[in-house]
Amino acid sequence: MNKAFNLVLFLSRSCSIWSRNIRVWGKLAGPSLMGNFGEPLLYLLVLGYGLGKFVGEVEGLSYMAFLASGVICTSAVNSASFEGMYSAYTRMDVQQTWMGMLATPIGVAEVVFGEILWAATKSLISVCAILIVATALGLVENAWAILILPIAFITGLCFSSLALLVTSYAKSYDFFLYYTTLFITPMVLLSGVFFPIDTLPDGVQVLAKAMPLYHAISLVRPLMTGGEVSSIFLHLSVLIMFGGVAGVLATERIKKRLIK
Amino acid sequence: MNSVNSPSVVVEASNLSKIYDNTAVVDKLNLTIESGSFCGILGPNGAGKTTTLRMFIGHCPIDGGELSILGQPMPRNASLVRESVGVVPQMDNLDPDFTVRENLQVYGRFFGISAKVLEKRIVELLDFSSLQDKADNKISELSGGMRRRLTLARALINNPKLLILDEPTTGLDPQARQAIWQKLRELKKQGLTLILTTHYMEEAERLCDRVIVMDHGKVMADSPPKKLIRDEIESHVLEVHTANESLVESLKQDPSIARFEQSGDIHFFYGDKLKIALDELENSSHDDYLFRPANLEDVFIKLTGRDLRE
Numbered sequence: 125m126n127k128a129f130n131l132v133l134f135l136s137r138s139c140s141i142w143s144r145n146i147r148v149w150g151k152l153a154g155p156s157l158m159g160n161f162g163e164p165l166l167y168l169l170v171l172g173y174g175l176g177k178f179v180g181e182v183e184g185l186s187y188m189a190f191l192a193s194g195v196i197c198t199s200a201v202n203s204a205s206f207e208g209m210y211s212a213y214t215r216m217d218v219q220q221t222w223m224g225m226l227a228t229p230i231g232v233a234e235v236v237f238g239e240i241l242w243a244a245t246k247s248l249i250s251v252c253a254i255l256i257v258a259t260a261l262g263l264v265e266n267a268w269a270i271l272i273l274p275i276a277f278i279t280g281l282c283f284s285s286l287a288l289l290v291t292s293y294a295k296s297y298d299f300f301l302y303y304t305t306l307f308i309t310p311m312v313l314l315s316g317v318f319f320p321i322d323t324l325p326d327g328v329q330v331l332a333k334a335m336p337l338y339h340a341i342s343l344v345r346p347l348m349t350g351g352e353v354s355s356i357f358l359h360l361s362v363l364i365m366f367g368g369v370a371g372v373l374a375t376e377r378i379k380k381r382l383i384k
Numbered sequence: 385m386n387s388v389n390s391p392s393v394v395v396e397a398s399n400l401s402k403i404y405d406n407t408a409v410v411d412k413l414n415l416t417i418e419s420g421s422f423c424g425i426l427g428p429n430g431a432g433k434t435t436t437l438r439m440f441i442g443h444c445p446i447d448g449g450e451l452s453i454l455g456q457p458m459p460r461n462a463s464l465v466r467e468s469v470g471v472v473p474q475m476d477n478l479d480p481d482f483t484v485r486e487n488l489q490v491y492g493r494f495f496g497i498s499a500k501v502l503e504k505r506i507v508e509l510l511d512f513s514s515l516q517d518k519a520d521n522k523i524s525e526l527s528g529g530m531r532r533r534l535t536l537a538r539a540l541i542n543n544p545k546l547l548i549l550d551e552p553t554t555g556l557d558p559q560a561r562q563a564i565w566q567k568l569r570e571l572k573k574q575g576l577t578l579i580l581t582t583h584y585m586e587e588a589e590r591l592c593d594r595v596i597v598m599d600h601g602k603v604m605a606d607s608p609p610k611k612l613i614r615d616e617i618e619s620h621v622l623e624v625h626t627a628n629e630s631l632v633e634s635l636k637q638d639p640s641i642a643r644f645e646q647s648g649d650i651h652f653f654y655g656d657k658l659k660i661a662l663d664e665l666e667n668s669s670h671d672d673y674l675f676r677p678a679n680l681e682d683v684f685i686k687l688t689g690r691d692l693r694e
């Protein structure tokens with residue numbers, strides 16, 4: 125009973141953080157949406173059209189159809205990462221917004237969880253937008269594709285937790301370039317966004333499969349193209365494991381950083 | 385629900401300590417603050433004022449001693465305590481993405497206050513802080529004084545039992561400062577318990593019914609401001625500016641001088657009458673001097689020294 129009450133309290137406080145953020149987003153939704161889905165859409169259209177001419181079919185799909193699921197997952201990764209790094213750092217350090225929140229009954233874990241929820245929501249929003257366009261372009265096979273949305277949200281949870289963990293170490297915005305250059309970009313290039321990973325050397329394939337983006341794509345691609353989804357449990361577990369561990373570590377680190 | 389009741393003792397600290405880099409920044413502090421009092425904490429930069437206040441709201445782990453706020457053990461019940469505490473931090477952290485009204489709405493939600501209750505409360509608070517006309521302005525459009533009044537209004541959104549203000553008037557012009565003073569007096573009249581830190585002696589003297597002088601994490605003095613001046617220092621001060629050696633020497637001959645200090649080219653003579661020294665000055669050609677009753681600043685300097693801090 126008491127446990128249930130505490131859980132509800134925790135969630136409702138995290139939601140008040142989430143709703144603060146979505147309220148700010150609502151004021152600037154236009155430019156924000158442009159950034160979040162304009163760029164991935166350009167990639168999809170230009171690369172899909174241009175490269176598609178050379179590449180022809182990949183794994184029995186038109187190149188644009190193959191690319192679409194990769195672009196969707198990458199956009200989920202990027203939206204959550206940006207929000208969990210640059211925007212969260214602004215609120216933590218530059219604007220001291222979190223300190224303001226912590227002068228209310230809200231605690232650090234609730235702030236961090238609220239931010240994770242929010243960054244994952246941003247992933248969901250941009251994936252929604254891209255999915256609508258992809259549907260209009262005829263890149264979506266059937267209605268099962270709607271299940272891409274919860275996958276996008278879970279992918280968002282995973283990468284926003286990782287991003288907040290990075291943020292907990294950050295001393296300035298420049299720090300985030302290490303993470304994007306050394307982790308995010310190589311991961312995007314190697315996880316089967318642009319080409320199937322079985323063309324890569326075995327060792328690199330193992331590395332790619334150890335990273336969460338590969339597992340997001342493995343779930344999204346068949347949903348998009350009407351294929352059969354396999355190893356659902358494995359793929360979901362990897363995303364949830366990464367997110368869970370990073371989320372707990374991020375909370376501990378941020379607690380130490382703010383309450384000192 | 386299980387919010388704190390109203391105990392007669394609001395703050396109870398015993399041997400409260402905080403250590404940073406092997407230095408006790410708050411050093412075995414013993415302090416009891418009664419409900420309804422307006423308590424000022426004075427101290428030079430780095431004295432440990434902010435750290436002490438941060439411990440009061442669970443923003444700083446305690447390294448030694450015990451602390452209870454509103455009868456609740458800290459930091460264990462920090463969240464519960466913060467339900468009934470208002471905080472005006474040293475550094476503004478208003479939400480720049482929102483208007484004045486939105487700042488209050490969003491903050492109220494953090495306390496879990498329902499939209500309906502909040503709406504009414506916000507009207508009252510905008511009125512109290514004289515920000516009715518600015519309700520829909522962005523934070524960047526407010527003056528420093530308005531921002532501080534909004535921070536004060538925000539701190540009151542939850543109807544706190546204890547209001548903590550860390551240098552609420554630093555950097556404000558005299559008009560803005562007096563506007564804040566007036567609000568704080570009003571709150572005191574309503575029975576709120578207030579704790580404030582300040583660099584301005586005048587502020588503490590006018591507002592507080594109890595002044596705690598703190599330095600190096602320790603309490604140097606603790607009593608009502610008038611009593612502090614009466615007990616801790618001679619009744620009058622003679623300040624002589626740019627005097628030559630021989631004049632200073634002859635002034636020092638006055639037996640009623642209890643204490644003498646020099647700072648730059650100003651000589652301070654402390655005592656009760658100082659009649660002989662004053663006569664001496666009358667008769668000399670030197671007219672750059674000031675004879676005045678001692679004030680809180682003199683007490684402060686006596687207790688914490690004239691050395692510059694940080």
Ligand SMILES: Nc1ncnc2c1ncn2[C@@H]1O[C@H](COP(=O)(O)OP(=O)(O)O)[C@@H](O)[C@H]1O
Nearest residue numbers: 384404409427428429430431432433434435436
């Ligand atoms: N997070 C911290 N880490 C290390 N030292 C700190 C920290 N916070 C405060 N201090 C030190 O503790 C001392 C007291 O600081 P503070 O409580 O802010 O003083 P005040 O508010 O009286 O000016 C200062 O010497 C300050 O440098």
Ligand SMILES: [Mg+2]
Nearest residue numbers: 433434474550
């Ligand atoms: Mg301070």
